[in-house]
Amino acid sequence: MFPHLQTFNLQKWIDDNRGDWGQRRVIWQDSDFIAFVTRGPNRRKDYHINPGDEIFYQLEGELNLHYLKDDKHELAVLKAGDIFLMPKNTPHSPRRADGSWTYVVEKTRSKEETDRFIWPCEKCGTNLYATDVRFDDPGDAVNKATAALKADPKLATCKKCGAVLEL
Ligand SMILES: [Zn+2]
Structure with a gap:
């Protein structure tokens, strides 16, 4: 994790580590927010229901962000540079091909959540x-x-x- 009150270059960090990134790397979670960078490929059919809002910022490649609104299936396609707010309690399933990189911000959960x-x-x-x-x-x-x-x-x-x- 990175210290607070200190800048670092996100793109350089990714470029230096993209070879062994794994699925996701956390930037901060010792904060009111959890910020991480996650990459494709992934293969998931689950939909995540988060008690807090989530912000997606697509860095590279494409993100197919499936979600359910009033029980209806919707699909948002984010391309590099696109930003998207997923409201709390909205079931969503982010699906990525190889070469898809996303910066995500979520709220830290309370004990009850x-x-x-x-x-x-x-x-x-x-x-x-x-x-x-x-x-x-x-x-x-x-x-x-x-x-x-x-x-x-x-x-x-x-x-x-x-x-x-x-x-
Ligand atoms: Zn059925």
């Missing part, structure tokens, strides 16, 4: 699965839930329309 991840049917929107997690290690909870869905075809099959969620 939990995040939720849901897996809606891609055909009719019926929710197939959900998990509530503390923000501290969301990746692990999402991986476990994805593994559970993969292991049991019944879980990944929509009870309403019969479509199977490909994971």
Whole structure:
């Protein structure tokens, strides 16, 4: 993490480290905000429900930001230089190809706040699965839930329309 009250160059930091970035690197989280840079490729069918607002700023490549508004599927496509505010409690699924880099700012969660991840049917929107997690290690909870869905075809099959969620 980076110290407060000190500038650093985001682009240089990315350029110096892009070879072994992993999925995401945190800039600050010892603050009212959590700021990080995340990259593609990713492969996710979950939708994240954050109790706070999130800001996305697309640095390189393209971000396909799927979200649900009044239970209707929407897609925002962010290109390099685009910025987007995702209001709190809006289910969203950021999907990235290789070469997609995004700067994200979220609010630090309070003790009472939990995040939720849901897996809606891609055909009719019926929710197939959900998990509530503390923000501290969301990746692990999402991986476990994805593994559970993969292991049991019944879980990944929509009870309403019969479509199977490909994971
Ligand atoms: Zn369905």
